[in-house]
Amino acid sequence: MATLLAPEFEIPTPLQQLTNLADARIGAKVTTCSDDFFAEAQRMLQFDAPIFVEGKFDDHGKWMDGWETRRKRHSGYDWAIVQLGVAGKIKALDIDTTFFSGNYPASASVEGCYAPNENLDDAEWHQILPNSILGPSQHHVFEVSMNQIFTHLRLNIFPDGGIARFRVYGEVSVQIQDQNQTLDLLALENGGRVIAYSDAHFGHPRNLINPGRGVNMGDGWETARRRAPGFDWCILALGQAGHIEKIEIDTAHFKGNYPAEVSIQAIYIEDATDPQLIPQSMFWPFLLDAQPMQMDHIHNFVNEVLGHEKISHIRVNMIPDGGISRIRLWGKVNP
Known part of the structure; x- marks a missing residue:
């Protein structure tokens, strides 16, 4: 059996700097749906x-990598309710129909609510995306301009069909109840994000803040072999500003291509634009001197x-190049 990869798709730069709130790796899940006869709804996350x-x-027909409902033979439409991995403000949606070429929905809409207690019966639902036309085997990126915080979304597809992936790009809204709790302040689930990097030839630095340990060498930040003076770097924003007590640098699966050394610079800054941080980062004080x-x-x-x-921000210097799987910054929130 031949396996085809999805066509390359470069997410617009603004989206790269946001968190996919509907990422199954941080706990997002489909709580219920109208139908998933051909392919279970959870796959699209x-x-x-x-x-x-x-x-x-499989027993129901052609196996598809996504959510697919049966052909509707009566009025109505299909829907799925998604509990986001973390609550947040939504900035963009990507409704991806890749490989659904003759079985994609004609259109889709999205509603959302804030229900931290998971009681959807009493929740107030808001329209996030009006009914919008979809096409075959492609990404559909819709910008969203809303200030509400959402915990659950309802994806409606008209009248039926398949969605390969549903991504919800936004800003994490984390309410830390215990200021004395030690957290990974850089973690994806706590709002950490990538701002800039020198190179990501083999693996993107967004992997550095993923949950758990890396599953393989592809699940990390790996640069091309450097053939010029200097070293590779990336700039990351902490999800929560605070004081760091412990640093973890994990080179899981990197055996012949780990860096010789790693150092970390850091700064606290408010209301800075991402572009201005890049040149300034060279002069930030060191949080961790170069370590073998x-x-x-x-x-x-x-x-x-x-x-x-x-x-609030760090610059990771990978000297001179190579790969890192994860970085953890354990500490306490300092508002």
Whole structure:
């Protein structure tokens, strides 16, 4: 059986700097749906790009990598309710019909509500996306301009069909109840995000803040082999500003291509634009001086963390190049 990868798609730069709130890796799930006869609705929340496997069938028909309902033979439409992995403000939606070429919905709409107690019966639903035309095997990116915080979305497809992936790009809204709790302030689920990077030839730095340990070498930040002086770097924004007590640098699966050293610079800054941070980052104070790395290893640094006030942004320097799987900044929120 032949396996085809989805065609390359470059997400517009503004979306790269937002969090996919409907990412199954941070707990997003489909709580209920009208129908998923051909392909279960939960599949459309997977992080990986959809695939098409030639000749693969199951008991219900052709296997498809996404959510697919049966052909509707009466009035009405299909829908799925998605509980976001984290609550947040929505800035854009990507309704992806990749590989659904003759079975895509004619159109779709999206509603949302804020129900932190998960009681949807009493929730007030708001229209996020009006009924909008869809096409075959393509990304449909819709910008959203709303200030409300949402916990649940309802994706409506008219009248039936299949969605490969449903991505909800936004800003994480995390309410920290215990200011004395030690958290990974850089974690994706706590609002961490990528601002800029020197190179991402083999793996994107957004993987550095993913949940759990890397599953393979592709699930990390890996640059091309450097053939010029200098080193690689990336700039990350913490989801929550605070004081760092412990740093973890994980080189899981990087055995012949881990960096020789890694250092971290840091700053606290308010109301800065992302572009202005890039040139300034070269002069930020060090949070962690250059430390030697080992292959396939979790490096823990406590005493090596340099004295600092609270921080909001870091610059990771990978000397001279190579790959890192994860970075964790354990500390307490300092509002």
